[in-house]
Amino acid sequence: MPRMSKVELYAAIRRDHRGGMSMRELESKHGVTWRTVRKALDSSWPEPRKKLPPRATRLDPYKPVIDEILRADLDAPRKQRHTVTHIFHRLVARAG
Numbered sequence: 001m002p003r004m005s006k007v008e009l010y011a012a013i014r015r016d017h018r019g020g021m022s023m024r025e026l027e028s029k030h031g032v033t034w035r036t037v038r039k040a041l042d043s044s045w046p047e048p049r050k051k052l053p054p055r056a057t058r059l060d061p062y063k064p065v066i067d068e069i070l071r072a073d074l075d076a077p078r079k080q081r082h083t084v085t086h087i088f089h090r091l092v093a094r095a096g
Contacts, residue, residue, distance in 0.1 A: 006046040013040040
Protein backbone atom coordinates (compact mmCIF):
# COMPACT_ATOMS: atom_id res chain seq x y z
CA MET A 1 0.00 0.00 0.00
CA PRO A 2 1.51 3.38 -0.96
CA ARG A 3 2.37 5.81 1.83
CA MET A 4 -0.41 8.33 2.39
CA SER A 5 -0.86 11.34 4.62
CA LYS A 6 -2.75 11.02 7.86
CA VAL A 7 -5.69 13.01 6.45
CA GLU A 8 -5.91 10.62 3.49
CA LEU A 9 -5.65 7.63 5.85
CA TYR A 10 -8.47 8.97 8.02
CA ALA A 11 -10.63 9.55 4.91
CA ALA A 12 -9.95 6.00 3.67
CA ILE A 13 -10.82 4.50 7.07
CA ARG A 14 -14.08 6.46 7.24
CA ARG A 15 -14.96 5.53 3.65
CA ASP A 16 -14.36 1.81 4.32
CA HIS A 17 -16.32 2.00 7.58
CA ARG A 18 -19.30 3.48 5.74
CA GLY A 19 -18.95 0.58 3.31
CA GLY A 20 -19.62 -1.84 6.16
CA MET A 21 -16.16 -2.96 7.30
CA SER A 22 -15.71 -3.86 10.94
CA MET A 23 -13.14 -2.26 13.20
CA ARG A 24 -10.83 -5.30 12.98
CA GLU A 25 -11.04 -5.38 9.21
CA LEU A 26 -10.15 -1.68 9.12
CA GLU A 27 -7.16 -2.29 11.40
CA SER A 28 -5.77 -5.10 9.28
CA LYS A 29 -6.48 -3.46 5.92
CA HIS A 30 -4.83 -0.14 6.79
CA GLY A 31 -2.17 -1.54 9.14
CA VAL A 32 -3.07 0.66 12.10
CA THR A 33 -4.13 0.11 15.69
CA TRP A 34 -7.66 0.31 17.03
CA ARG A 35 -6.85 3.71 18.57
CA THR A 36 -6.07 5.16 15.15
CA VAL A 37 -9.28 3.70 13.72
CA ARG A 38 -11.26 5.15 16.63
CA LYS A 39 -9.67 8.59 16.17
CA ALA A 40 -10.38 8.50 12.43
CA LEU A 41 -14.03 7.66 13.03
CA ASP A 42 -14.41 10.32 15.74
CA SER A 43 -12.82 13.20 13.83
CA SER A 44 -12.14 13.90 10.18
CA TRP A 45 -8.94 15.82 11.00
CA PRO A 46 -6.01 14.28 12.85
CA GLU A 47 -4.76 16.17 15.87
CA PRO A 48 -1.74 18.38 15.15
CA ARG A 49 1.74 17.17 16.01
CA LYS A 50 3.13 18.12 19.38
CA LYS A 51 6.03 20.54 19.43
CA LEU A 52 9.15 19.00 20.90
CA PRO A 53 11.08 21.01 23.47
CA PRO A 54 14.46 22.24 22.27
CA ARG A 55 17.26 19.87 23.17
CA ALA A 56 20.37 21.00 24.96
CA THR A 57 23.58 20.85 22.98
CA ARG A 58 27.20 20.53 24.00
CA LEU A 59 27.70 24.05 22.70
CA ASP A 60 25.26 25.68 25.15
CA PRO A 61 27.83 26.54 27.86
CA TYR A 62 30.00 28.30 25.26
CA LYS A 63 27.29 30.31 23.51
CA PRO A 64 27.75 33.47 25.62
CA VAL A 65 31.51 33.42 24.88
CA ILE A 66 30.92 32.94 21.15
CA ASP A 67 28.33 35.73 21.13
CA GLU A 68 30.81 38.02 22.88
CA ILE A 69 33.49 37.27 20.27
CA LEU A 70 31.06 37.85 17.39
CA ARG A 71 29.79 41.13 18.87
CA ALA A 72 33.38 42.37 19.14
CA ASP A 73 33.88 41.39 15.49
CA LEU A 74 31.07 43.67 14.34
CA ASP A 75 33.33 46.71 14.74
CA ALA A 76 36.53 45.04 13.52
CA PRO A 77 37.79 45.42 9.94
CA ARG A 78 36.84 42.60 7.59
CA LYS A 79 40.26 40.94 7.52
CA GLN A 80 40.58 40.94 11.32
CA ARG A 81 37.31 39.12 12.07
CA HIS A 82 37.35 35.69 13.63
CA THR A 83 36.82 32.57 11.56
CA VAL A 84 35.10 29.47 12.88
CA THR A 85 38.46 27.77 13.26
CA HIS A 86 39.90 30.68 15.21
CA ILE A 87 36.88 30.76 17.53
CA PHE A 88 37.22 27.01 18.07
CA HIS A 89 40.89 27.34 18.99
CA ARG A 90 40.09 30.17 21.42
CA LEU A 91 37.43 28.01 23.10
CA VAL A 92 39.82 25.07 23.36
CA ALA A 93 42.51 27.30 24.87
CA ARG A 94 40.01 28.79 27.33
CA ALA A 95 38.68 25.36 28.38
CA GLY A 96 42.17 24.00 28.83
